[in-house]
Amino acid sequence: xxxxxxxxxxxxxxxxxxxxxxxxxxxxxxxxxxxxxxxxxxxxxxxxxxxxxxxxxxxxxxxxxxxxxxxxxxxxxxxxxxxxxxxxxxxxxxxxxxxxxxxxxxxxxxxxxxxxxxxxxxxxxxxxxxxxxxxxxxxxxxxxxxxxxxxxxxxxxxxxxxxxxxxxxxxxxxxxxxxxxxxxxxxxxxxxxxxxxxxxxxxxxxxxxxxxxxxxxxxxxxxxxx
Amino acid sequence: xxxxxxxxxxxxxxxxxxxxxxxxxxxxxxxxxxxxxxxxxxxxxxxxxxxxxxxxxxxxxxxxxxxxxxxxxxxxxxxxxxxxxxxxxxxxxxxxxxxxxxxxxxxxxxxxxxxxxxxxxxxxxxxxxxxxxxxxxxxxxxxxxxxxxxxxxxxxxxxxxxxxxxxxxxxxxxxxxxxxxxxxxxxxxxxxxxxxxxxxxxxxxxxxxxxxxxxxxxxxxxxxxxxxxxxxxxxxxxxxxxxxxxxxxxxxxxxxxxxxxxxxxxxxxxxxxxxxxxxx
Numbered sequence: 001x002x003x004x005x006x007x008x009x010x011x012x013x014x015x016x017x018x019x020x021x022x023x024x025x026x027x028x029x030x031x032x033x034x035x036x037x038x039x040x041x042x043x044x045x046x047x048x049x050x051x052x053x054x055x056x057x058x059x060x061x062x063x064x065x066x067x068x069x070x071x072x073x074x075x076x077x078x079x080x081x082x083x084x085x086x087x088x089x090x091x092x093x094x095x096x097x098x099x100x101x102x103x104x105x106x107x108x109x110x111x112x113x114x115x116x117x118x119x120x121x122x123x124x125x126x127x128x129x130x131x132x133x134x135x136x137x138x139x140x141x142x143x144x145x146x147x148x149x150x151x152x153x154x155x156x157x158x159x160x161x162x163x164x165x166x167x168x169x170x171x172x173x174x175x176x177x178x179x180x181x182x183x184x185x186x187x188x189x190x191x192x193x194x195x196x197x198x199x200x201x202x203x204x205x206x207x208x209x210x211x212x213x214x215x216x217x218x219x220x221x222x223x224x225x226x
Numbered sequence: 227x228x229x230x231x232x233x234x235x236x237x238x239x240x241x242x243x244x245x246x247x248x249x250x251x252x253x254x255x256x257x258x259x260x261x262x263x264x265x266x267x268x269x270x271x272x273x274x275x276x277x278x279x280x281x282x283x284x285x286x287x288x289x290x291x292x293x294x295x296x297x298x299x300x301x302x303x304x305x306x307x308x309x310x311x312x313x314x315x316x317x318x319x320x321x322x323x324x325x326x327x328x329x330x331x332x333x334x335x336x337x338x339x340x341x342x343x344x345x346x347x348x349x350x351x352x353x354x355x356x357x358x359x360x361x362x363x364x365x366x367x368x369x370x371x372x373x374x375x376x377x378x379x380x381x382x383x384x385x386x387x388x389x390x391x392x393x394x395x396x397x398x399x400x401x402x403x404x405x406x407x408x409x410x411x412x413x414x415x416x417x418x419x420x421x422x423x424x425x426x427x428x429x430x431x432x433x434x435x436x437x438x439x440x441x442x443x444x445x446x447x448x449x450x451x452x453x454x455x456x457x458x459x460x461x462x463x464x465x466x467x468x469x470x471x472x473x474x475x476x477x478x479x480x481x482x483x484x485x486x487x488x489x490x491x492x493x494x495x496x497x498x499x500x501x502x503x504x505x506x
Binding site for chain 1: 228258456
């Protein structure tokens with residue numbers, strides 16, 4: 001059988017021989033996989049940076065230095081402070097402003113700085129949570145997209161088999177193999193996305209707990225000062 | 227898409243992501259042997275053609291027992307003569323030894339006349355014994371020789387019977403071949419086409435074909451087992467689709483279709499053009 005000799009099953013010929021919906025599914029899955037990996041590496045870097053920033057700031061804060069000096073050091077930097085430092089900056093700025101105004105109730109001052117810190121905290125949390133919904137969607141949906149491509153490809157393979165009088169495995173095998181490539185790529189996109197989502201979600205949770213506890217402690221310190 | 231603070235690492239992350247995908251592609255290319263499918267297909271083809279012909283299998287079981295039966299009597303024939311020959315060789319030796327002894331004894335007797343009578347008596351006794359032995363041996367020989375021809379006769383009879391059987395088979399095969407060759411066009415093929423048509427006609431629901439005398443033509447492709455390969459093709463319609471479908475159903479229902487035992491004729495049945503007049 002001379003056809004068998006030509007029938008090499010390299011992954012390129014498999015993908016090129018697949019039907020159009022399967023090829024579309026493959027393209028979509030490769031793009032989502034690329035994006036999810038891109039976001040994974042971005043999130044790895046940013047969350048790591050937020051954690052080291054929080055560590056550094058806590059070290060600087062709890063060494064017992066002057067709060068005014070710390071604030072000036074942060075604002076003197078041309079870059080906008082991030083993470084825990086930005087919460088501290090927002091709260092202390094508000095507190096200093098209220099302190100300059102005479103006849104201000106201490107509870108109002110504390111309330112204002114608390115609100116400012118809460119706003120900064122929400123902004124920080126929003127940045128930490130960025131791209132996590134995308135990773136969650138990729139992790140849950142891309143297996144189904146891959147499965148869709150596989151089912152379509154296998155349907156095609158068996159439809160082609162029905163027109164042949166003597167069915168052999170070699171007539172369906174290439175179709176099924178090319179269809180299974182879709183599932184493989186879907187899983188390749190989904191597994192790292194799910195793992196990364198779970199890891200990043202827990203990291204963001206721990207960071208948010210750290211931020212909240214810092215807010216409470218800083219409020220106490222400000223109240224003692226005033 | 228990405229936040230302001232993420233821009234500085236976005237290029238690095240993008241490069242990492244592409245690197246991961248290239249690694250996946252490399253793993254796919256290296257870990258799988260993508261060109262391993264060839265021998266399986268060839269084996270499958272061989273198996274498909276081995277199981278097909280039925281008629282070829284019939285002479286094989288007939289031939290095998292014949293060969294075995296031929297083989298069995300041969301050792302019997304070989305065994306029988308061997309002991310006879312050995313006995314024959316032994317007998318003259320014994321006789322010669324006895325005669326030598328006799329001669330020696332005679333010389334001694336002539337020398338020693340006193341012992342002649344005794345020796346003579348002994349000689350006579352010995353001769354008698356030898357004669358008795360010879361007689362016994364002759365009797366044995368006769369028995370054996372009697373047995374031999376009977377055995378040979380039975381073996382010969384078996385062989386003859388086998389040869390006759392073979393000859394019959396051959397003559398039958400020859401007859402089949404001759405008849406097949408002689409009446410390839412008109413005889414057997416025509417008979418079997420008639421048989422096929424009769425079998426199909428018996429399955430046609432004639433009420434569906436109405437009152438008139440419609441004629442249909444179907445092209446059917448057959449496998450050597452008598453089964454259809456592919457569905458029958460309507461070449462000429464009878465005019466009513468119900469009648470066409472009835473005949474098509476009948477063709478499918480009458481599987482397996484009768485085919486001649488001689489597989490060499492099958493080539494004429496591979497693609498059959500059948501004419502039907504259901505109301506004839």
